[in-house]
Amino acid sequence: MASEDFAFMLDAKMGCYAWIGNGNRTPLHNPGFDFNDALIPYGALYGPPSSIPGPKPQSAQPHRRDRPSHNEENQQMRLAGKRALLIGAATGIGRACVEDFARNGAAVVVADINEPAAAEAAALARSHGATAHSVACDVRDEDSVRNTVDYAERELGGLDTLVFLAGLMRTGAIDEVEATTWDAIFSVNARGTFFAAKYGAPAIKRAGGGSFITTSSLAGLRGAPGMTAYAAAKGAVIAFTTALAQELAPANIRVNSVLPGWIDTPFNTPAIDYMGGVEPHGEVVRRIVPLGRQGTPAEVSPIYVFLASEEARYITAKSMMVDGGMAH
Ligand SMILES: NC(=O)c1ccc[n+]([C@@H]2O[C@H](COP(=O)([O-])OP(=O)(O)OC[C@H]3O[C@@H](n4cnc5c(N)ncnc54)[C@H](O)[C@@H]3O)[C@@H](O)[C@H]2O)c1
Structure with missing residues (x-):
């Protein structure tokens, strides 16, 4: 995960926050890593995709390579203008x-x-x-x-x-x-x-x-x-x-x-x-x-x-x- 990478996930179902950060500024993975990959096992907490109500993720979501990767998004400055x-x-x-x-x-x-x-x-x-x-x-x-x-x-x-x-x-x-x-x-x-x-x-x-x-x-x-x-x-x-x-x-x-x-x-x-x-x-x-x-x-x-x-x-x-x- 690049230095600015982090995700803050509010899990309303369980009423808890999970903070994922890399304050050490040490690469945790190879640069090709897509943070979305890490969310898949997290989703598995709620069972296989077939048990999640609504459209199947594969067909409903654009393929993740069509979206900016988490790494690209994190190149932005979070506090610009503050x-x-x-x-x-x-x-x-x-x-x-x-x-x-x-x-x-x-x-x-x-x-x-x-x-x-x-x-x-x-x-x-x-x-x-x-x-x-x-x-x-x-x-x-x-x-x-x-x-x-x-x-x-x-x-x-x-x-x-x-x-x-x-x-x-x-x-x-x-x-x-x-x-x-x-x-x-x-x-x-x-x-x-x-x-x-x-x-x-x-x-x-x-x-x-x-x-x-x-x-x-x-x-x-x-x-x-x-x-x-x-x-x-x-x-x-x-x-x-x-x-x-x-x-x-x-x-x-x-x-x-x-x-x-x-x-x-x-x-x-x-x-x-x-x-x-x-x-x-x-x-x-x-x-x-x-x-x-x-x-x-x-x-x-x-x-x-x-x-x-x-x-x-x-x-x-x-x-x-x-x-x-x-x-x-
Ligand atoms: N280090 C920990 O484990 C820890 C844990 C919980 C909370 N905190 C809190 O985090 C904050 C920062 O702590 P830290 O660990 O970075 O210690 P630190 O000593 O490096 O930081 C405290 C800062 O407060 C400043 N300060 C003290 N008295 C002041 C005054 N009268 N006016 C203006 N500035 C004053 C100091 O000069 C220092 O820069 C503190 O509020 C501390 O209670 C620290």
């Missing part, structure tokens, strides 16, 4: 998003408290031919977020996409969690998301609608030992996202949250330390993640591209898990 502000996107998953947005034709502003790293991420986006700027932003500070949104709207000539990725994790047993730690975690993850929406939503409205994407975590659904404050803050992000999606739908703004599982970035160092180090953490990952390993940032960024794209125009108020199957 103007995106990515907050907390200097490193890790955010940096992978910046690169993927740029590769897909979006103009971007990278905002982060880590200004040098944000500038590097913007340079990376420009290396893909994108318009890209960077700006310092501390999501704990309301004025800083308001100024960041103003800057992005001005530099990009409008804003139709806002991705919030800033995060902070600290771990500790409940009787050791200081109130200041609890507040710090909520201040970045939850309050920061609120500020981004408070100033981002009016900007996206002025552009005629668009997509607002928050970042929660599987921890926000299930929690984990030593992660009470972080889990609570990320749970708040999920609830906030669901409420905001209903509020902003009339303004043609879709609001969704991405819930990564174990993704290999230094962000998880506090959690790994709490679990006793790299070895015990690795053992847990092998045991609870069906795919048996951590994901990479580039395996998460395609879901953000999808949610920002027109292909997701009927998707809102959703929690999109990218977790190697951990939640099932």
